[in-house]
Amino acid sequence: MRLDQISVIKKNGVSQAVARQGGFLFALWIMATLFCPVIMAQVSSPPVYVSAQPLPSEGIYGILRRYSVPPTRPYLQKFRELNQDVLNGGERLQIDFFYHLPILIFEYDQIGLRTTLGIEDELVLIRVQEYNELIKTSTIAAEKGENQIWAPVFYIESESEERAVARPQSTAQPKLNVLFGEKYRSVPIIDRRLEGYVFYLDSGHGGPDPGAIGERQGVHLYEDEYAYDFTLRLARQLVQHSATVYLIVQDKNDGIRDQAVLKGDRDERYYGDVRISSQTATRLKKRAEIINQLYQQNAGKAKAQYTIVLHVDSRSNSRRIDLFYYYQRSNEKSRRLASLLHQRVKKEYAEHQPGRGYSGTVSPRNLFMLKEVVPATVYIEVANIRNQLDQDRLMIVNNRQAVANWLCDGIMDYIRKYGE
Numbered sequence: 001m002r003l004d005q006i007s008v009i010k011k012n013g014v015s016q017a018v019a020r021q022g023g024f025l026f027a028l029w030i031m032a033t034l035f036c037p038v039i040m041a042q043v044s045s046p047p048v049y050v051s052a053q054p055l056p057s058e059g060i061y062g063i064l065r066r067y068s069v070p071p072t073r074p075y076l077q078k079f080r081e082l083n084q085d086v087l088n089g090g091e092r093l094q095i096d097f098f099y100h101l102p103i104l105i106f107e108y109d110q111i112g113l114r115t116t117l118g119i120e121d122e123l124v125l126i127r128v129q130e131y132n133e134l135i136k137t138s139t140i141a142a143e144k145g146e147n148q149i150w151a152p153v154f155y156i157e158s159e160s161e162e163r164a165v166a167r168p169q170s171t172a173q174p175k176l177n178v179l180f181g182e183k184y185r186s187v188p189i190i191d192r193r194l195e196g197y198v199f200y201l202d203s204g205h206g207g208p209d210p211g212a213i214g215e216r217q218g219v220h221l222y223e224d225e226y227a228y229d230f231t232l233r234l235a236r237q238l239v240q241h242s243a244t245v246y247l248i249v250q251d252k253n254d255g256i257r258d259q260a261v262l263k264g265d266r267d268e269r270y271y272g273d274v275r276i277s278s279q280t281a282t283r284l285k286k287r288a289e290i291i292n293q294l295y296q297q298n299a300g301k302a303k304a305q306y307t308i309v310l311h312v313d314s315r316s317n318s319r320r321i322d323l324f325y326y327y328q329r330s331n332e333k334s335r336r337l338a339s340l341l342h343q344r345v346k347k348e349y350a351e352h353q354p355g356r357g358y359s360g361t362v363s364p365r366n367l368f369m370l371k372e373v374v375p376a377t378v379y380i381e382v383a384n385i386r387n388q389l390d391q392d393r394l395m396i397v398n399n400r401q402a403v404a405n406w407l408c409d410g411i412m413d414y415i416r417k418y419g420e
Contacts, residue, residue, distance in 0.1 A: 213314075308411075324342075325360070
């Protein structure tokens with residue numbers, strides 16, 4: 001009998017095809033070759049991954065974030081697997097090496113995303129489309145080929161740990177997204193780890209009050225503008241992890257800005273389109289009032305609620321400061337959160353700038369926003385606006401983003417540890 005011969009046996013009125021001497025497998029191979037050339041090609045072709053060089057002091061977390069890949073456990077593990085020969089069991093990246101990223105490259109077939117990827121799942125296709133739109137507006141846009149489709153591996157691989165979580169989707173906070181600006185208004189949800197948690201983010205000063213003013217090469221640097229940019233970046237990071245975020249100070253024009261010098265203006269308003277008073281006491285009372293009213297509205301619905309107040313300090317121009325944190329004296333949640341934010345930033349500096357040291361402190365204070373705001377609150381000073389080295393933390397875009405990333409990670413450290 002020939003290898004491809006199939007005999008048909010009649011049994012109980014039903015025809016059964018029985019392959020003999022491997023004939024069934026051979027027949028399947030013939031059918032796959034004739035009718036499924038696309039599938040055959042996909043199976044036989046090895047995956048192609050995006051490769052990239054790290055920036056100075058950039059670690060695995062940083063390079064993944066730069067390519068808009070969440071640094072979750074599956075992605076970190078995949079990165080290590082792809083680069084095990086280069087990493088040699090370590091974690092430090094070398095700037096003269098190219099590293100494979102857990103992002104698959106597909107050549108667009110000029111028909112559609114469905115046929116290019118060979119995937120029918122509508123939600124997966126939407127995620128991939130949103131990811132590629134995000135890359136178009138990012139700092140790495142030029143690295144992506146015109147006819148390429150990029151897809152983080154766990155968008156595609158259904159057996160991954162990532163897919164065990166509720167599937168990411170676009171954020172349900174469109175009014176907030178508009179404040180991020182045109183470039184950053186699309187916010188893909190990475191995971192659900194902060195779902196149910198509410199954050200009130202309050203950037204210092206605004207409106208008629210610019211706060212502290214520094215100077216760099218004859219150009220003014222305004223505290224309220226930099227505090228607001230840090231706050232927007234932190235807000236966007238939190239939303240990516242499904243948090244509910246309220247921005248207490250809002251500017252409809254600014255959005256997240258990638259310039260070194262952030263032009264000052266006076267058009268910021270409070271949440272709810274409330275005018276910011278020129279009187280200091282009135283301004284502070286209104287901030288606390290807005291937060292406390294929202295806190296009452298969300299009480300019983302939120303898993304927990306927190307306030308983060310972000311300021312830029314002003315001291316002698318010779319004094320460099322690290323991020324430091326104030327907490328509510330009688331609030332243990334506030335103290336714990338401040339401590340874990342401090343620990344996270346200290347850890348990140350040790351990883352990215354070994355030998356630099358970190359002198360940030362954690363202490364209680366009787367500031368108005370710590371005394372009058374009901375939810376657990378942490379008050380953060382991010383830099384000395386008059387010190388030239390600290391000004392780099394403010395003016396270099398990647399530094400502003402890094403601080404926002406680290407603060408978000410510190411918040412998630414807290415939720416992971418205490419869940420409160």
